[in-house]
Amino acid sequence: MELKENLLLQYLDGKTIRIVYCDRLSSIIYAIDMNKIRWPFAMKKDELVANYQTEKIVILENDPYIRNVVEEELSDAEKERRNRAWDIVNFVFQQVDSEVLIFQSRYRENAIKLAETSYKINYSTVKSYLVSYWKGGKIRNGLLPAFNLCGSKGKKRIAGDKKRGRPRKSGAQEGVNVDDKIKKYFKIGLNRYYYNGRQNSLKVTYELIIKDFFTETNVDGNGNEVTVIKDPSKIPTYSQFLYWYKKFNNPKKELINRNGARNYFQNHRTIIGNSTQDAGVGPGTLWQIDSTQFDIYLVSSVDRNLIVGRPTVICIIDIFSRKIVGLNVTFESFNSYTGTMVALANAMLPKEEYCKQYGISLEKNEWDVACVPQKIFADRGELNGKQVEDAIAGLGISILNAPPYRADYKGVIEQAFAQLNIKVKPFADGIVKNGKNAKERGDEEYRLKANLSIDEFTRILIKCVLFHNNHHVLSGYVLDEMMIEQGIEKIPSKIWDYGVKNMKGQLRFLPEQTVKMHLLPTDFSASITSRGVRFKKMLYASDYSLKNNWYQSARINGSKKIKIWYDPRDLSYIYTINEDGEFHKLTLLEHLTKYQHRGIDEIKQIIKYEESLDSKTKEKELQEKMKLYDDIQTIVGKGKKKTEMEKDDSLSKAERLRGIRDNQRQEKELQRELLRKKKKDLVMDTQSIVESQDIQDQDDELSMFRAIQQLDWDDDIE
Structure with a gap:
């Protein structure tokens, strides 16, 4: 057993002591009785150890006498009283040469008298501060006033005839104590109007409770029913309702009933731990x-x-x-x-x-x-x-x-x-x-x-x-x-x-083909055609498919559907199962490189864009086709008119149909003669143009020569 200061020990009869001073070189320690207001007393170490070994005394692991408080939550009065008591205790200890002397009455009494004179306090106050200091673990917060024990906090009050709480600031009514009956009304009203999805406020809930339980129906002079308050002096105030709401309220129940369980678990539930602990090894x-x-x-x-x-x-x-x-x-x-x-x-x-x-x-x-x-x-x-x-x-x-x-x-x-x-x-x-x-x-x-x-x-x-x-x-x-x-x-x-x-876990790897076969999307609309494997208006092929005559068979026997796997992000390749049971890759044909390394969504946009361009072009084509039809119709009309004018009605049908080949040969010779004449006329026109151009060029050269001579002449004159 190791004896040290602030150690709490308890005897079999319930007596509890705290060691307040322990000198390793001395056989004497000083302890204080936690249940009495008395000075610390001396004890022999050997006696205390013997009692512990014979289980007459036990060590208390939990210390209920030390107050753990948040400094910011203390009131100014608590801080002021604690700090004053702390100053007095320090003053007393400063009056003795060593701490052990404070446990001897003659030195302690002299120090207390000096404190009485300096701080204008009595003997009992100094003793109370010193005892509280030792009982509280020899720390400053051990001197806090016991305000936390005042007022019977948390204990239920018994309602009597006299109104509890402070008097009302205004109004002649004294008010009413909230008894079990009114509490029941509050609970019913909260469950009826507040703990639901209607999102009623507490103020509205209070008013509805008053309407349900503190009103009655009267008939006015016109025979109409009117709701009136029974007795205004017997109505609980909104502040009283809020007080009991806070005592009754379960925040979890409130959030679930008003906002739904999903909202509670998603935004308000307790979060303990983190995701890493779920990651295993x-x-x-x-x-x-x-x-x-x-x-x-x-x-x-x-x-x-x-x-x-x-x-x-x-x-x-x-x-x-x-x-x-x-x-x-x-x-x-x-x-x-x-x-x-x-x-x-x-x-x-x-x-x-x-x-x-x-x-x-x-x-x-x-x-x-x-x-x-x-x-x-x-x-x-x-x-x-x-x-x-x-x-x-x-x-x-x-x-x-x-x-x-x-x-x-x-x-x-x-x-x-x-x-x-x-x-x-x-x-x-x-x-x-x-x-x-x-x-x-x-x-x-x-x-x-x-x-x-x-x-x-x-x-x-x-x-x-x-x-x-x-x-x-x-x-x-x-x-x-x-x-x-x-x-x-x-x-x-x-x-x-x-x-x-x-870490213990080991990464697991699978062949790329296995992963793709299990995870890539599949499609049954692809087909083997004579031009290649067709999928989404694109064509694919491979050396294997060419060697095994896929496309030749399709041309002879017709196309057939196959199951393919594809990556929607890049349709440069598709995959299928070949005759050998292998996961086989097919490549986009070279003349379709505009689709290479493009995703399925982008390819759909390209096809849609091309279709829109085709649609616009076809509109122009149709318009131009109408013009073409008009031109053809005009030419046909003129030809028909000329033929009618030159037509020889004396010729029979047989005579007109006879000798078509001879007529064609004569027409061909005539067209050739006309063509030769056109060429001859074209050559003559070209020669005349060249000759006139030569004359013009000579005139231009002569004019230039004359201009130069004139300039030289002018220079000589100057």
Whole structure:
């Protein structure tokens, strides 16, 4: 047993003492009886230790005599009395040469007399301060006045005939005590009018309680029923109602009944712990996935005059390290199967080709996540459905779904979305204000400022992801002891690398073909034709398909449908299962390079844009065709008229049809003769033009010579 100051000891009979002075070099200690107001007394150490060993005395672990208070919550009166008592106690101790002398009466009495004279107080007051100081653990707050014990706080008062509380400041009525009957009225009224979704205020609830329980119906002189208060002197005041409301009220019940359970659990429930503890044994154990409609309007990549709306961003984050492992930017609808599967494929596959598609070259280990997680946590949107569950379960991944409308269950990824918005909004145009599409009167139409295409916006988000993973400091992340010892920085990539090297979990990798086969969207509308594999008006081929005569067979036997897999972000390639059971890649044909490295949404826009151009061109074509028909009709009319004028009616049909070949030969010779004559006339005209040009050139040269001679002549005269 180690004896030390402030140690609380209790005897079997309930007597409690506190050691107030212990000298290691002395066999005597001083203790004070906690149940009496008396001076400390001397005890032998050996006797105390012996009592402890024989279990006649026990050590109290909890100290109920030391007051733990918040300084700011103390009143001025409490602080003033405590500080004065503290000054007096210090004064008394300063009058003795050493602390141990204060326990000897002759030295103590002299010090107390000096304190009485200096502070104008009596002996009992000084004794009370000293005893409180020792009992309170020899700290300043041990001298606080016991205001907390005054007034029977928390105890129920018994109502009598006399009105409790302060008198009313105005009004002749004395008031009424709130008895059990009135309390019952308050409870009924609160349940009836306040604890519901009508959002009645406490003031309205009080008034409705008065109406229900403190009024009666009378008939006025006109025979109409009028509600009047029974006895104004017996009505509880609004302040009394508020007092009992605060005593009855359960904040959880109030929030759930007035705002709904979902609102309570999302915004007001107790939050203990953090998401990292759910991440299990390290990176790749638990991922969170979520989608959101980003607060920005984009323009078409084909025609920037077209505003195409807000993109959907699907993000996947590793809970242990807070590293963003997957991203997909699309115009797919919320919680779409296609968008979710592509985001998951992006998370589980290497990122080099994906980033290169948007003009970003990754450095070594800059975004090196390409693994399969153990569990994925989502809400009831992204991964809710048999098709999705079957696809993910095939990769050996467990799906955890949050309750509906509980975004607080995915706080990590919700915060990641918030960070992306914060980084993009200061620089981009077409931003949605306050996350709402609503526009106040007089506000500028922000959608007209949109100027980014989906490719440019995706590139911005990839840059933000790389910054987050490699440079963002996670201020709120709690490092464990090993991380602190090794000096791990609170950066997602650093935490990820530490977890891979030191945590129990191991990253799981699968072949790229396996991941794509399970996660990429499928389509059964593709067909093998004589020109290639046709999908979405595009054609694909491969060496394997050419060697195995796919297209020749299609030309002979007709086209046939096949199942294909595709990446909606880049339709440069599609995949199918070939005759050997392999996951086979088909490449876009060279003459369709305008569709290369473009997503399905962008290709749809290109096709739609081409169709709109065709539509406009066809309108012009139709107009010009009408002119053509008019010209043809005019020429035909003139020819018909000339033929009618020169027609020889004496010739029979047989005579007219006889000798068509001879007539054709004569007409051909005639046309040739006319052509030769035209050429001859053209040559003669050309010669005459050349001769006249030569004469003109000679005249021009002569005129120039004469002008030069005139200038020389003028110079000679001068």
